[in-house]
Amino acid sequence: MKTPATDLSTRLIHLDYQPPAGFMAPAPAVHKASTVIFPSVAAMRTRQWMDKSSYTYGLHGTPTTFILEERLCALEGGLQCVLVPSGLAAIANVSLALLKAGDEVLIPDNAYGPNQSMAQATLAQFGIRHVLYDPLDVADLAAKLSPATRLVWLEAPGSVTMEFPDLLEMVRLCKSRGITTALDNTWGAGLAFAPFDLMGDGSGSLAVDVSAHALTKYPSGGGDVLMGSVITRDAALHLKIKLLHMHLGLGVGANDVEAVLRSLPSIALRYRAHDLAARDLARWMQQQSPVVQVLHPALPGSPGHAHWQAVCGALHGGEGWAAGLFSVVFDARYSQHQVDAFCDGLRLFKLGYSWGGPMSLVVPYDIASMRHRPVPHLQPGHVVRFSVGLEAVQDLQQDLQQAMQCAFAPA
Secondary structure (H helix, E strand, C coil), X not given: CCCCCCCHHHHHHCCCCCCCCCCCCCCCCCCCCCECCCCCHHHHHHCCCCXXXXXXXXXXXXXXXXXXXXXXXXXXXXXXXXXXXXXXXXXXXXXXHHCCCCCXXXXXXXXXXXXXXXXXXXXXXXXXXXXXXXXXXXXXXXXXXXXXXXXXXXXXXXXXXXXXXXXXXXXXXXXXXXXXXXXXXXXXXXXXXXXXXXXXXXXXXXXXXXXXXXXXXXXXXXXXXXXXXXXXXXXXXXXXHHHHHHHCCCCCCHHHHHHHHHHHHHHHHHHHHHHHHHHHHHHXXXXXXXXXXXXXXXXXXCCCHHHHHHHHHCHHHHCCCCCCEEEEEEECCXXXXXXXXXXXXXXXXXXXXXXXXXXXXXXXXXXXXXXXXXXXXXXXXXXXXXXXXXXXXXXXXXXXXXXXXXXXXXX
16 A cells, blocks of 8 residues: 655655565675664554564664674674674673672683773772782682672783683683673684584583673774674573663764674685784794794693693694784883884884784783782893784785894994
8 A cells, every 4th residue: 555645755665675585695784774664553562672573673783793692603603693783892791780789709810901891990880899819829719719709800811911811710710600701702703613512522511601792803803883792591690681782872883883794794705814823923033032932822822721721622623723812021121112113114004903803903901000919920121012914924024123123232
């Protein structure tokens, strides 16, 4: 039945034409909506926003966001997913959804800095206590668990200094105490290891409870999208996370979802390319005289290497994957000014935060200001983290070499 309107503006808005069904293409359609149209009052009253059985409002999902959520579940081995505006938003969504006044959360001392600062500034305002634990010491974690502990954050490897924790024993410990575990899985990306199948045998007998992922990094791959996800396998946990997600009004833009959907099919190829290039450069940096330590979980001697081997080493035909990040410690005999000059002198490595994009990045860090505990496994000196992009390894190596020669050459 045609819309009874004669005015052109009305007819343009209410045009009856609908394209024929059955169109298929490699890329999913991009549905942009705040308002969702209901066919009847009965449908409006009966539709539920909490699952993917129907549509109610753009904030609660469109066909485009549902597709990305399901593909991310396939990537990480989860069953439920919510999309949020950033990786930090994913962390905040988890902590705020699962904790209340009087609860306690444990965070590794080497965790992503904003996770710690959010606990110090925001969770504390709600009466939630946080405790930092040694990421390389299961006994320290065990000693710090208390009757008030409701959530333990895990990060593998740790931010900047790249220590790989004993994930298997930490998850076993928390499960034995009935404590929820949440993993920042941005580095692993669902590829280096499976967060919901840590044994890697397909049994799912040992799994984290929640995986938070900064899709900004490898899933996006272009350095141009901010987005995060929270994935679970437990329906009750998912409901808590989704309720807070709704109460905070969290949403993501359809064009950003489209960008991630376009990049996701190539994530394994890109991740492996980043990984191989980073290992080549990390091994080369081990031979350079200004460097006293290279921090890369897949390299023997790096803190937590045995734990990386236990979780990741047997996967992918025994090759073990390890992302495109590594850090180095420059000898303490050099000044911070020289280290900064090295970073400034790089031509292909650009100064910038984040990682997982096509361009290589570098950032110098002051570890003493970032850690609350001693770090005896680190050599004295200055820490610089590299995110290896998709440039040719020989070009990146030459860039590192010329910058070191300029910054660290004898006067």
